[in-house]
Each structure stands twice: as C-alpha cells, then as structure tokens.
Amino acid sequence: xxxxxxxxxxxxxxxxxxxxxxxxxxxxxxxxxxxxxxxxxxxxxxxxxxxxxxxxxxxxxxxxxxxxxxxxxxxxxxxxxxxxxxxxxxxxxxxxxxxxxxxxxxxxxxxxx
Numbered sequence: 001x002x003x004x005x006x007x008x009x010x011x012x013x014x015x016x017x018x019x020x021x022x023x024x025x026x027x028x029x030x031x032x033x034x035x036x037x038x039x040x041x042x043x044x045x046x047x048x049x050x051x052x053x054x055x056x057x058x059x060x061x062x063x064x065x066x067x068x069x070x071x072x073x074x075x076x077x078x079x080x081x082x083x084x085x086x087x088x089x090x091x092x093x094x095x096x097x098x099x100x101x102x103x104x105x106x107x108x109x110x111x112x113x
Contacts, residue, residue, distance in 0.1 A: 001100035
C-alpha cells in the first residue's frame with residue numbers, strides 16, 4: 001500500500017506542476033480546445049474522446065461506490081471534471097480511511113462486508 005500511495009502522490013505532483021505550467025502559458029481555455037480537437041476528427045481528438053470515456057467511467061465508479069447518494073453523485077461530478085487529480089486524492093483518502101483494505105476501497109464499506 002505504501003508504494004501505491006507514493007505512486008498516487010507522485011502522479012498528483014507531476015500533474016499539478018504540469019497543469020500550472022500549461023495554465024501559465026495558455027490560460028484556462030481547456031474546454032474549447034478539448035472539444036475542438038474532438039470535433040476536428042484527428043488523433044488529438046481521438047485521444048480526448050478516449051480520455052473522456054475514462055473520466056466518465058471514473059465518475060460512474062465513484063458514484064456507484066458511494067451508492068448513488070447525493071454525496072456520491074457530487075463526488076462523481078468532481079471525478080468527471082477534475083480527472084486524475086481528483087482520483088489520486090480520493091484514492092489516497094480512501095486508502096487511509098479503509099486502512100489499506102483494497103476490497104473496501106474499491107467496493108465501499110457496505111459491499112466489502
């Protein structure tokens with residue numbers, strides 16, 4: 001679990017540093033560029049569409065894990081909008097809350113039995 005937590009922390013740090021550099025150079029015009037690339041039907045758009053699918057799966061899993069409660073739906077929206085930074089923080093928090101129990105982390109406390 002320690003290596004997994006270190007990986008999550010490193011991933012979060014790299015994405016945060018990269019994001020700050022991109023925002024400083026290009027501003028916050030993310031959605032126009034993201035969906036514009038998809039509309040252009042090129043490889044950048046294919047990658048973005050694939051990534052959007054992964055974001056939607058992450059959001060669906062997050063909401064499902066929290067039994068589609070109001071909290072779960074809110075967390076799902078955050079997963080969709082904030083991607084890997086959200087998921088790394090969420091998994092780090094869950095790893096502490098569940099004391100490293102992977103079954104409870106992935107399924108939720110109620111389903112882990």
